[in-house]
Amino acid sequence: MKAAFVASATEQARQARDRLAARYGETSLDEADVIVALGGDGAMLDTLHRHMALDKPIYGMNCGSVGFLMNEYQEEDLPGRLERAQASVLHPLRMRAWRRGSAEPFTALAVNEVSLLRESRQAAKLRIFVDGAERLPELICDGALVSTPAGSTAYNFSAHGPILPIGAALLALTPISAFRPRRWRGAVLPERAEVVFEVLEVEKRPVSAVADMAEVRDVARVEIRSAQEVTLRLLFDDGHGLDERILREQFAP
Template sequence: MISKKIHFAIDTNVKADTSQKALLKRYKNYLPNQSDVMVVIGGDGFMLKTLKKYQKYNKPFYGMNRGTFGFLMNKYKSKNIEKFISRAKTISISVLEMHANTINNVKKTAIAINEISLLRQGRQAASLQISNGKKIVIKKLISDGVLVSTPAGSTAYNLSVHGPILSLDSKKLAITPISPFRPRRWKGKIVPSSSLIKIKNLNKIKRPISVVADNVEVRNINNVKIRINNDMKFKLLYDPNNSLNKKIKLEQSMRR
């Protein structure tokens, strides 16, 4: 087995913190740029933050769950980590990129691994127009909001608002309404991953909205463009019996 130089990214929650002392006694914690692999210890939220933080190093990420659900993570282990990493299967995932314009013409860009959500900012429901390129998907949606989900994120917030579960190899994105009021029966739309999705706030003064890319929020939005950034990919490592593909297929089987 080839020795791996590991950088440990450890969350500050209680479970992760208690793991830190034992691990760092057993393993050297290399600097990110000197490492072969990033071992992320925490929950799904911490994994998403860590992926973005260390994206520039182009390293594979092996997550170990010390959070709540840990859908993006492997089971925690304190010994033989190098052995598990050497046996792990690699899954490459693309990210969503958003370009948002505020009502004050401030431009913001952010990426998301799971989903990008547009949400009502106050007590009034959002009024949105959604397009795919030049084609209007829905002329006017009155709802609490809408989200655009990747396959990797389709079992997260998207599933909670009754969106479709997408296979990792589907090359699709899900556009899913959040508590739609009009049209009440609109269930959303599955579109190709090559789509350029445009979402416009039809009443930005009376019905302000915010946009959230995983954990980055921009408020008072005028319009947003969302697409897959094919130049940016993350390599996630999974134990053979605990792959992200298997987890997604399990969620799909539970819905039938």
């Protein structure tokens, strides 16, 4: 398999990239069969976003910290590992966010989650619709998020949201530090559900919307749904796929 190597900005990742390219040779991104990403989970997300249009499978090797989306870094037998690797198929979320007073939406894709976050000391007030029906007239909180299964072990899990199996065709809707309703813990939704947030008291209680690394501030309305037309393929070493990692995470001490 012809590989193109990309690396994060860290010295460790750049040096690893140079060693692998010298050892195995490399080709351009356009001509490659697979993209090998070196770094941590941030580098993987960046690679997915930058090269989404190429429709190439991406194999990550961890040269960062967490590395949940990455394989173990080893320089030996890379061609064999790529040939034996298993693919996990992901569909990102598509966010459309309207800023206060704007008629044109800001659009972005999120592999992990779309988050709404308060911008000031004032708690956010959000109204939530699912598939056009009002489900929560007022949520007072620090924010809320909608997560894919791939992102359910990240920010969603830190906010006490559920971990979703990778093939479950579900989304997690999770509040962040909810004050009212005090006992609301979120919801698990079908993958094709459309979630709409309306920001209440937008001038007094400003809110930003973040799709992975893309942020827009002072939003009044945010629409989120799964982008089923966009397919991402992550490669993992045999026996260490994303479904197995998510399962292990649920039993971690």
